[in-house]
Amino acid sequence: MNPKEHPIEGVVLQPLRVFEDERGAVMHMLRVDSLLFKRFGEVYFSEVRPGSVKAWKRHTRMTQHFTVPVGRIRFVLYDDRPGSPTAGSLSEIELGRPDDYRLLVIPPGIWYGFTGLAAQPSLVANCADLPHDPSESENLVWSTPLIPYDWKGRNEF
Numbered sequence: 001m002n003p004k005e006h007p008i009e010g011v012v013l014q015p016l017r018v019f020e021d022e023r024g025a026v027m028h029m030l031r032v033d034s035l036l037f038k039r040f041g042e043v044y045f046s047e048v049r050p051g052s053v054k055a056w057k058r059h060t061r062m063t064q065h066f067t068v069p070v071g072r073i074r075f076v077l078y079d080d081r082p083g084s085p086t087a088g089s090l091s092e093i094e095l096g097r098p099d100d101y102r103l104l105v106i107p108p109g110i111w112y113g114f115t116g117l118a119a120q121p122s123l124v125a126n127c128a129d130l131p132h133d134p135s136e137s138e139n140l141v142w143s144t145p146l147i148p149y150d151w152k153g154r155n156e157f
Helices: none
Strands: 012-015 018-021 024-027 042-048 053-059 064-070 072-079 090-096 102-106 110-116 122-128 137-139
Touching (some): 042 110, 072 122, 090 102
Antiparallel strands (some): 012 102, 053 110, 064 102, 064 122, 072 090
């Protein structure tokens, strides 16, 4: 595990299989028989341009299952859940191919955001366990002082 990938209670990082040959690749993400799968809500893709920041969001009931099949993304997570053993913790996790193709599972209650690191647009895939419902999520602007992270200065912690 990368030293910046401080564990946050309930967050899971799982390596994913890639089957590649001269024709291209098949990349696994999530299977119904995985212990990480609860139920299907929806799948969506988010394109992230180089250097763009999409932050901050948290869900009250939805679990996120993220992977990055194209490009490279830095996810930043912040735990401010009362009573959590990791309350106040930040975690910085980079995903993408070819070396960090993994599944990132974010449980409800964790603030998260991400930024594009590749020279071209990156693609984030999310298999959420509930359909999108704006009433069960919260948003903050990326530059909020409520979360101790500097997207433009890239924290070293």
